[in-house]
Amino acid sequence: MAKEMKLMKGNEAIARAMIAxxxxxxxxxxxxxxxEVMETLMAEQPWETTGMVxxxxxxxxxxxxxxxxxxxxxxxxxxxxxxxxxxxxxEGLTYLAGAEVPCLxxxxxxxxxxxxxxxxxxxxxxxxxxxxGHGDYQLYTIAPASVQEMYxxxxxxxxxxxxxxxxxxxxxxxxxxxxxxxxYVRDYVPRWTEEERRKNAPWGCWxxxxxxxxxxxxxxxxxxxxxxxxxxxxxxxxxxxxxKEVRYEALNCDDADYVLVAYGTSSRIAMKAMQLGRExxxxxxxxxxxxxxxxxxxxxxxxxKHVKGMLCVEMSAGQMIEDxxxxxxxxxxxxxxxxxxxxxxxxxxxxxxxxxxxxx
Amino acid sequence: xxxxxxxxxxxxxxVYTKTKVLxxxxxxxxxxxxxxxxxxxxxxxxxxxxxxxxxxGIAPVGCSVLAYxxxxxxxxxxxxxxxxxxxxxVKRLNPDLFVxxxxxxxxxxxxxxxxxxxxxxxxxxxxxxxxxNGIYGMTGGQMAPTTLIGxxxxxxxxxxxVERNGYPLRITELLATLPGTYYVTRQxxxxxxAVRKAKAAIKKGFENQKLKKGVSFIEILSSCNSGWxxxxxxxxxxxxxxxxxxxxxxxxxxxxxxVENVDINRIVVxxxxxxxxx
Numbered sequence: 341m342a343k344e345m346k347l348m349k350g351n352e353a354i355a356r357a358m359i360a361x362x363x364x365x366x367x368x369x370x371x372x373x374x375x376e377v378m379e380t381l382m383a384e385q386p387w388e389t390t391g392m393v394x395x396x397x398x399x400x401x402x403x404x405x406x407x408x409x410x411x412x413x414x415x416x417x418x419x420x421x422x423x424x425x426x427x428x429x430x431e432g433l434t435y436l437a438g439a440e441v442p443c444l445x446x447x448x449x450x451x452x453x454x455x456x457x458x459x460x461x462x463x464x465x466x467x468x469x470x471x472x473g474h475g476d477y478q479l480y481t482i483a484p485a486s487v488q489e490m491y492x493x494x495x496x497x498x499x500x501x502x503x504x505x506x507x508x509x510x511x512x513x514x515x516x517x518x519x520x521x522x523x524y525v526r527d528y529v530p531r532w533t534e535e536e537r538r539k540n541a542p543w544g545c546w547x548x549x550x551x552x553x554x555x556x557x558x559x560x561x562x563x564x565x566x567x568x569x570x571x572x573x574x575x576x577x578x579x580x581x582x583x584k585e586v587r588y589e590a591l592n593c594d595d596a597d598y599v600l601v602a603y604g605t606s607s608r609i610a611m612k613a614m615q616l617g618r619e620x621x622x623x624x625x626x627x628x629x630x631x632x633x634x635x636x637x638x639x640x641x642x643x644x645k646h647v648k649g650m651l652c653v654e655m656s657a658g659q660m661i662e663d664x665x666x667x668x669x670x671x672x673x674x675x676x677x678x679x680x681x682x683x684x685x686x687x688x689x690x691x692x693x694x695x696x697x698x699x700x
Numbered sequence: 701x702x703x704x705x706x707x708x709x710x711x712x713x714x715v716y717t718k719t720k721v722l723x724x725x726x727x728x729x730x731x732x733x734x735x736x737x738x739x740x741x742x743x744x745x746x747x748x749x750x751x752x753x754x755x756x757g758i759a760p761v762g763c764s765v766l767a768y769x770x771x772x773x774x775x776x777x778x779x780x781x782x783x784x785x786x787x788x789x790v791k792r793l794n795p796d797l798f799v800x801x802x803x804x805x806x807x808x809x810x811x812x813x814x815x816x817x818x819x820x821x822x823x824x825x826x827x828x829x830x831x832x833n834g835i836y837g838m839t840g841g842q843m844a845p846t847t848l849i850g851x852x853x854x855x856x857x858x859x860x861x862v863e864r865n866g867y868p869l870r871i872t873e874l875l876a877t878l879p880g881t882y883y884v885t886r887q888x889x890x891x892x893x894a895v896r897k898a899k900a901a902i903k904k905g906f907e908n909q910k911l912k913k914g915v916s917f918i919e920i921l922s923s924c925n926s927g928w929x930x931x932x933x934x935x936x937x938x939x940x941x942x943x944x945x946x947x948x949x950x951x952x953x954x955x956x957x958x959v960e961n962v963d964i965n966r967i968v969v970x971x972x973x974x975x976x977x978x
Contacts, residue, residue: 393792398818402785409786410793412776545756545774556768558777
């Protein structure tokens, strides 16, 4: 599958993967640190080759609603932004989830709150997996830790999005968006033909033929009894995803006394800290979350049964740690170490925190 | 033996029937409201152009939030004000579809102003149907961007006051100044003659999509007798006397050019209400 290796930025990988995965449309609005996504797309001019539509919208409100409009026709439609822009998109995201419209959103997180900073952060965890918008809903949230994963997860996103009729959020940060790494690129997966679109999205608004009733894509149900039935259906879908779609990476966890739990950029720092600790004779493992929703509850619960403590490493004031503690039933010491506001912790800091807060 | 409805409603007795592009769903609109008539003529146009299988509509938030229940075409339900953004993507990704938005004044000219202006300025090849009744009907009659000066509403109980509430927004004239609009017109549906003109305008708006020259924007002035707190007959008279001087009926821009003698630059209309509503 993987053929050619190229050197590229994470943001560029997202753009190139969109084209290569047969994405039909991208609608975006510039914001640091992810503007290279739309810049790459505009420079590549995929409308001349694959027929992909790329449009710069007037705001993130417009771009997420363009995603809604286009994706509701059963096409593969994507957008990307960074924290303040993603906040503006929350209305659109809850409508997309409520109308069960498959689509792809990438958030290259930066430090907040408010306008905050343009440097990397991981402080949108709550927003991503605890709703963000109103109502009971989830986004399939996947956190790449390398440029290669930025590229590959776009392909994976389309499978999940259409299988479950759910918006997929690639939750990354400014560091992975901006860093350059090698990346194996794939052969072009052709955009769906008209027949494939109709087969894969029979619910889509693509023009009502005489053979079916009209399709309506909506999140409105005025009858509360029917709205509850719909909510139960959504929850059943989320439970199914928790059974089938959890992804994680457990490194040196089998013999570990202590485990660093992290995702994205933090997980890479944790891996280095693990290496430094192992050199000192400390049995440290890293549990890297790949999917944030569905969350690896069972795996963390199992892990908590044979390790002495966990340190959650996040570029936030401590958000993911709440889910880790819940999953582990607080049965062992679980502490948080984080830098935030755009500061990336060093591996030495992480090891020191583990030694002070957990090993003692 | 009693005469039953089915004894009367027979194909040979029918002189007027529901167009097939409307579903059998019973409309929730208040008697006297212009939505039902406007739905009907939009559906007739879709039927007459033979594009039922190629049309996608975008419903707003407001009184016509359930428009998708009444049109027998594929429909997307937008968030409040965002219909032009949805329509932009539907059309760009599916250039062979006929795409129309259907929005009220609060949706199109207040919360969705940015989406409206930018869709028009990009010259999207869509048809926008805009119902202007100068009030928020669905939420119970609050001030709209198009509420007239002096007009009472639930949030302007003593009448719209310029100092407090600003001026009525003539968004249609504003949109006509943008190069991306190709056809801009204001119509009404309160008399049979007006309905015929409005239908012709909507038809032109849909046909224009084949030309790929930009937005066709059709404002329909409608009474809201419930929100204005009048009978339907009073409301139509009041609309003619008060809405029409502020929002003159007729074509504003045709084939990309402002119609002669149409004053789109008129800043403000000083036309005291003939009768204060409520």
